[in-house]
Amino acid sequence: MSLLGVTVRDRHIGVAWMILMALSCLNSKAASAEGGATAHIDSRLNVIILYADDMGWGDLGCQGHPYVQTPCIDRLAVEGCRLEQFYVTAPVCSPSRAGLLTGRIQNRFGMQHLIREQGPQVFHHVPVAEPSLPRLLQSAGYRTAHIGKWHLSFLGHDDEPSMQDYGYDYSMVLGASRHGSYRDSKWRRNGKEYETPNRWTAEVYVDEAIEFIAGAPKQPFFINLWSFAPHQEVDCAEKYRDMYSARPESEQYFCGAITQMDEQYGRLLDYLKESGLDKSTIVIFSSDNGPEPHLIPWSDRARGSTGGLRGGKHYLYDGGIRVPGIIRWPGVTRPGSQSREVSWTPDLLATLCAANNISTDGSYPLDGVDIRPVLQGDAVQRAQPLFWQFPFGVVLRDDTRAAAPGLALRDGVWKLHCNSEYEEVELYNMDIDPNEKWNMRDEYPEVVDRLMAKMVQLHNAVNGPYSKTANTLNQKMLDRNQAVRELSD
Numbered sequence: 001m002s003l004l005g006v007t008v009r010d011r012h013i014g015v016a017w018m019i020l021m022a023l024s025c026l027n028s029k030a031a032s033a034e035g036g037a038t039a040h041i042d043s044r045l046n047v048i049i050l051y052a053d054d055m056g057w058g059d060l061g062c063q064g065h066p067y068v069q070t071p072c073i074d075r076l077a078v079e080g081c082r083l084e085q086f087y088v089t090a091p092v093c094s095p096s097r098a099g100l101l102t103g104r105i106q107n108r109f110g111m112q113h114l115i116r117e118q119g120p121q122v123f124h125h126v127p128v129a130e131p132s133l134p135r136l137l138q139s140a141g142y143r144t145a146h147i148g149k150w151h152l153s154f155l156g157h158d159d160e161p162s163m164q165d166y167g168y169d170y171s172m173v174l175g176a177s178r179h180g181s182y183r184d185s186k187w188r189r190n191g192k193e194y195e196t197p198n199r200w201t202a203e204v205y206v207d208e209a210i211e212f213i214a215g216a217p218k219q220p221f222f223i224n225l226w227s228f229a230p231h232q233e234v235d236c237a238e239k240y241r242d243m244y245s246a247r248p249e250s251e252q253y254f255c256g257a258i259t260q261m262d263e264q265y266g267r268l269l270d271y272l273k274e275s276g277l278d279k280s281t282i283v284i285f286s287s288d289n290g291p292e293p294h295l296i297p298w299s300d301r302a303r304g305s306t307g308g309l310r311g312g313k314h315y316l317y318d319g320g321i322r323v324p325g326i327i328r329w330p331g332v333t334r335p336g337s338q339s340r341e342v343s344w345t346p347d348l349l350a351t352l353c354a355a356n357n358i359s360t361d362g363s364y365p366l367d368g369v370d371i372r373p374v375l376q377g378d379a380v381q382r383a384q385p386l387f388w389q390f391p392f393g394v395v396l397r398d399d400t401r402a403a404a405p406g407l408a409l410r411d412g413v414w415k416l417h418c419n420s421e422y423e424e425v426e427l428y429n430m431d432i433d434p435n436e437k438w439n440m441r442d443e444y445p446e447v448v449d450r451l452m453a454k455m456v457q458l459h460n461a462v463n464g465p466y467s468k469t470a471n472t473l474n475q476k477m478l479d480r481n482q483a484v485r486e487l488s489d
Contacts, residue, residue, distance in 0.1 A: 045330065046281040047137070047222045047352060048209070050265055051100070053093070053149060053231040056291035057322050058307025059258060065305055068255045069243060072266030073285055077326045080283070081333040081375050085430075086325025087344035087410070088289055089367075090390055091314050094123065094151050096288045096345070097226075101152060101166070102130045103349030103366045107389045107462045109470035115151055118481050121392075124474040125153035128161045131364050133349045135167025137222045140356045145170040145212045148205050148226035149181075155188050158476050162191060172208045174201060174228060178298065181228040182235035182257070200237060201228060202264040210271050225268075229261040232292060232299035236260045254303040279330050284348065287323040289313050295396040310436040314394040316408040316417065317436050321388060333375045341374045342410060344386055385411035385451075387458040391420055409455050416451040420459075427451070 057063060060070045062077040089099030089106055094115040098106035106112075109130055113121040126132075134144040146163060150173045154160045163171035172194075175186040185201045187194045196204050209223055229236075240256030247255065265285075272278040290312045291304020304312070311317030325343065327333060346368030353360055354370040367387075373380050391406025405417040405424050415436070417426040427441040427448055441448050 044141070044220045044356070046213075046220050046277065047142075048268075048281060048283050049100075049224050049226075049348070050283065050285045051097075051148075051224065051226040052261070052285075052287040052324075053226070053228050054289060054291055054304060054313055055230055055258070055287035055324065056304040056306045056312065056319070057309055057324060058305035059230070059287075059291065060324055062326075063307055063324055065307075067244070067247070069259045070262040072262045072269060073324075073326065075266070076269065076283060076285060076328055078336050080326055080328030080335070081337045081339060083325030083327065083343055083374070084338055084340050085342045086286065086323060087321050087342070087386060088286075088323055089321075089345060089388065091289045091311075091316060091320030091388075092390070093288050095390070097150075097152055098126050099367075100288075100345040100348060101126060101133055102364075103133065103346045103353075103360075103368050104130065104364065105346070105367045105387060105389075105462055108367075108464075108467055110467040110472055112389070113392060115153065117154070117477055122478075123472045124477055125161050125472060126166070127471045128165045129364075129471070131349065131360055131366070132167045133352065134222055134224070136349070136353055136358050136360065137356065138167045138169070140358050142220050142222045143170075143212075143216055144168050144222045145172075145209070146224045146226070147172045147208045147212070148201075148224070149174050149228050149231075150226070154474065154477065155191070156193075157474065159474050160477075170212055172204075178231075178233045181231070200260070202261045206264045206268045209268055213271075213275075213277070226288075227261050229257045230254055230291075230304065232296070232302055234299070234301045250301045251303045253301045282330070282352075283328045285324065285326040286345065290315070290320040290323065293394065293396060293402050295398060296394065297397045308435055311404060312402075314390075314392065314402055315404040316388050316390055316406070317404050318415075318430075318434065320404070321408075327375060329372075329375055332372055334377070337375075337377065339374050339377065341371075341379055342386065342412075343371050343374055344368070347371045384458060385409050385454055387455075387462065389459070389462065407455060407459060409451055409458065411451055411454065414447055414451060416448065416455060418452070418455065422452060422456065425452070 058065055060073055062074040088096040090096040092114060095106040095111050098111050109127050111123050115123050138144050144167055146168045155173060171190055173188045183200050184197050205225055209225055213221055234253050234257045236253060236256035237260055240260045241252040244252045244255045272281055290306055292302035292313050294302050296302050306312055306319035309319035309322055311319035313320055350366050350368035351370045351372060369380050369382055371380060388408040393401050393403025395401055405419050407418050409416045413429050413431040415428045415430050418424055425441050426439045428436045
């Protein structure tokens with residue numbers, strides 16, 4: 001059965017999920033009485049962000065996947081709120097993560113693509129002057145940690161920002177690459193090289209998180225736990241592959257890696273409960289972008305599911321930028337709740353700062369809003385639509401290019417696509433056509449005109465003078481690479 005056939009609305013969720021939902025409904029009154037949506041909100045709640053890598057909207061049991069086993073994340077959804085229309089700011093890793101870290105569309109500071117030393121688009125780091133979620137929470141008295149993949153600077157290089165510069169008290173950063181990122185991995189632990197031979201990284205992430213939490217039990221903590229799974233080249237322990245022995249080998253690896261990471265997330269959630277911290281800890285789960293297309297040339301294990309959404313990683317169609325969004329927030333979310341309100345990763349910084357009465361620098365305007373009302377079943381008003389800019393794509397195994405128009409905008413039920421010349425226009429009603437199949441530009445020219453005016457305004461604002469002068473480059477690295485090129489010539 002092809003995962004591409006999994007639809008967003010029509011896929012049956014599964015027996016286990018339905019049982020969990022039923023149990024959560026039975027307990028919802030008791031949960032509300034203890035600390036439901038009307039309870040006092042503690043502005044010093046702990047925060048954990050669990051961030052997957054290249055996980056599609058449909059790659060979880062609670063999102064309707066027909067056979068991937070993710071009981072621990074499913075349990076988190078049962079205990080919290082599932083955001084059905086949750087987006088990231090880009091369809092690839094570095095710019096998407098930059099949007100989460102800063103609460104801003106990363107194109108505002110010129111970051112259009114991946115952090116890399118050379119190529120047509122070169123970016124070395126997120127500008128330290130930009131807002132930073134850990135640094136802002138640090139200012140409110142939080143201990144802060146980053147554990148796992150980073151991909152927002154070149155750590156260890158001369159003149160590169162440190163993790164402390166971004167506001168982290170502790171860091172255990174995975175030396176992420178396509179190989180060696182699931183087992184026997186290399187890390188930078190508080191800036192120093194560190195190795196974990198004969199260990200799966202999924203276990204290391206959680207061991208590090210638990211140790212960090214236990215280190216100062218009376219101080220609120222913030223942890224970014226950014227897993228490499230299920231990014232390619234995906235790998236997992238044999239026992240998890242065996243759980244999918246009836247599937248093709250590529251799916252055994254892909255699904256097994258998700259289940260292995262899920263089990264470790266469960267170990268962390270169990271620790272919170274056993275330590276009595278579950279009632280005082282916000283847990284957020286999401287992914288940096290959609291799944292790799294199945295025909296990428298560097299791996300045959302890319303088997304992620306968009307849940308029927310069009311496109312995938314590298315596309316501005318929803319399959320590339322709409323991802324799982326699950327939040328369990330004591331005193332705010334109701335068990336087993338869902339919201340179809342549109343939200344995205346910049347909202348996380350805005351929301352956590354608002355909850356902690358943290359002021360942000362007005363010279364760096366945020367692109368998110370406080371979504372606590374959304375988590376309680378209400379709507380929010382946005383000053384501007386969601387905006388994306390990614391005019392690239394990826395070459396597939398058959399030499400075709402997977403791409404979408406380079407600009408996109410979401411305003412209410414409408415989503416508009418076009419290129420940088422505001423041509424090749426596509427218009428979709430996401431309420432009735434979440435798979436973006438029926439271009440309605442000719443049927444609704446007045447909607448196209450209204451949204452195009454907003455598109456032009458946002459495109460110009462995001463690509464203002466600062467986007468061309470923001471400090472995303474390391475001059476020493478540029479000079480060294482230039483010298484290497486000259487020698488090779």
